[in-house]
Amino acid sequence: MKMASLYTQAESNTRKTWLYLTGFFLLIIGIGWLISYLMQSTFILWLAVILSFLTSFFSYWYSDKVVLAMSRAREIKKQDNPELYRLVENLCIASGLPLPKIYIIDEAQPNAFATGRDPKNGVVAVTQGLLERLDRAELEGVLAHELAHIGNRDILLSTIVVVLVGVVVIITDFFFRIAFWGGMSGRGRDRGQARLVLILFALALAILAPLFANLMKLAISRKREFLADASGALLTRYPEGLARALEKISQDPRALGTANDATAHLYIVSPFRGKEKTSWLHRLFMTHPPIEERIKALRGMEI
Numbered sequence: 001m002k003m004a005s006l007y008t009q010a011e012s013n014t015r016k017t018w019l020y021l022t023g024f025f026l027l028i029i030g031i032g033w034l035i036s037y038l039m040q041s042t043f044i045l046w047l048a049v050i051l052s053f054l055t056s057f058f059s060y061w062y063s064d065k066v067v068l069a070m071s072r073a074r075e076i077k078k079q080d081n082p083e084l085y086r087l088v089e090n091l092c093i094a095s096g097l098p099l100p101k102i103y104i105i106d107e108a109q110p111n112a113f114a115t116g117r118d119p120k121n122g123v124v125a126v127t128q129g130l131l132e133r134l135d136r137a138e139l140e141g142v143l144a145h146e147l148a149h150i151g152n153r154d155i156l157l158s159t160i161v162v163v164l165v166g167v168v169v170i171i172t173d174f175f176f177r178i179a180f181w182g183g184m185s186g187r188g189r190d191r192g193q194a195r196l197v198l199i200l201f202a203l204a205l206a207i208l209a210p211l212f213a214n215l216m217k218l219a220i221s222r223k224r225e226f227l228a229d230a231s232g233a234l235l236t237r238y239p240e241g242l243a244r245a246l247e248k249i250s251q252d253p254r255a256l257g258t259a260n261d262a263t264a265h266l267y268i269v270s271p272f273r274g275k276e277k278t279s280w281l282h283r284l285f286m287t288h289p290p291i292e293e294r295i296k297a298l299r300g301m302e303i
Helices: 003-039 042-070 082-095 128-133 136-151 154-181 188-218 223-236 239-251 280-284 291-299
Strands: 073-076 101-105 112-115 123-127
Touching (some): 042 154, 101 128, 123 128, 123 136, 128 136, 128 239, 136 154, 136 223, 136 239, 223 239, 223 291
Parallel strands (some): 101 123
Antiparallel strands (some): 073 101, 112 123
């Protein structure tokens, strides 16, 4: 793993972040224009423009806070867990990254994720189960993996998707309400045709919204997990620690109560247990590469 590839990945993720935000901005305005045209009301277009600005701004500045709230994570200080803080501090010194805020999720399942819009505002969240189940080398491997996500600029791209996907669902409901309850101007026949088109558009959006949301998450390449694994292993100089940690996390049978389809892709290992094999919905939203492949790649590294 060359350092050049890490910088290239960071630059690529920054470009993708702005690309997704711009694309989302234009998408909402485009939908607003169509609705305003059908309803012959410029108010809808202006509403779409304002919504696009606010959502893009909110996604960039506050998406990390939304994810932490959804995960019911609580911030801790150094005196709350000195050993955990020392591990993170040592890894930050070795990697040259600023010290992130550290959060604990009161869940028994061992797992972790990173969030924040940039390294200066990075956050590492770990579950209580992770602290209880892993030994020092394994915990260090997981923390190094999450710090690698911060260094590679994966976290902003991953986190804003959670907010944008949620907005897609809200917009779908909004258009349904307009289609069935909103008024139309114009003559009776023209009004009826416009309303029919609007209803059909709302139905199509309702059907395609989950697919659209899934595609946005899958657009975040699965390679980012392999890259974070490799970067973390290089940081600790001990790939076996992260490999053992991945085995323990993936084999733990307990469910993560705060996880959902919107935030699952943030975790180091999929937080769902059993459902991904039996539920078509969870299979649809799988964003992690097979754990066996990640472990094999780690144990095949030469450091």
